[in-house]
Amino acid sequence: xxxxxxxxxxxxxxxxxxxxxxxxxxxxxxxxxxxxxxxxxxxxxxxxxxxxxxxxxxxxxxxxxxxxxxxxxxxxxxxxxxxxxxxxxxxxxxxxxxxxxxxxxxxxxxxxxxxxxxxxxxxxxxxxxxxxxxxx
Numbered sequence: 736x737x738x739x740x741x742x743x744x745x746x747x748x749x750x751x752x753x754x755x756x757x758x759x760x761x762x763x764x765x766x767x768x769x770x771x772x773x774x775x776x777x778x779x780x781x782x783x784x785x786x787x788x789x790x791x792x793x794x795x796x797x798x799x800x801x802x803x804x805x806x807x808x809x810x811x812x813x814x815x816x817x818x819x820x821x822x823x824x825x826x827x828x829x830x831x832x833x834x835x836x837x838x839x840x841x842x843x844x845x846x847x848x849x850x851x852x853x854x855x856x857x858x859x860x861x862x863x864x865x866x867x868x869x870x871x
Contacts, residue, residue, distance in 0.1 A: 737771050745772035745811065747827050757782050757798070757808075764789060764796045764810065774827040775808040782806070788813060801828055 740746060757779070770792040786797045796810045807827060811820055 737769065739772070745774050745809075745823060747823075747830060748773060748775045749830070750775060750777050760808075761785070761787060761796070764794075767792055767794075770794050770812070771810060772812070773808075773810050774824060776801075776827050776830065777806050777808060778804050779806060 764787060767789055768791055771794075782798065784797075784799050786795060788795045793813050794810055795813050796808070798806060798808045800806050805828060807824060809820075809824065
């Protein structure tokens with residue numbers, strides 16, 4: 736995610752975040768020393784909208800509701816190009832990520848972490864990674 740795209744556009748991602756994940760992302764942004772541009776479309780009913788600025792990188796991180804279920808998390812320059820970024824955000828909102836031929840799907844299967852579930856045969860630190868790469 737830290738490597739910029741060759742065409743200068745922000746990376747587009749789709750994910751499901753929970754409030755704990757957003758808090759870690761916010762801390763990471765505030766402490767960042769390198770700029771990174773991305774737009775993440777996500778579903779999360781329990782997170783409040785916010786906007787943060789990082790003076791070291793000259794960036795802002797915004798989280799805003801698009802409709803009843805879709806949200807955008809945008810990390811971009813404070814002085815972003817006004818003609819390009821709204822277009823990219825609109826593309827992210829309309830993006831049919833399930834139909835992409837060059838996508839990577841990662842599922843850590845960690846929904847039971849922290850809820851008192853018993854450890855499996857390999858112990859509590861075992862995690863599973865499912866990765867699907869199609870025609871990359």
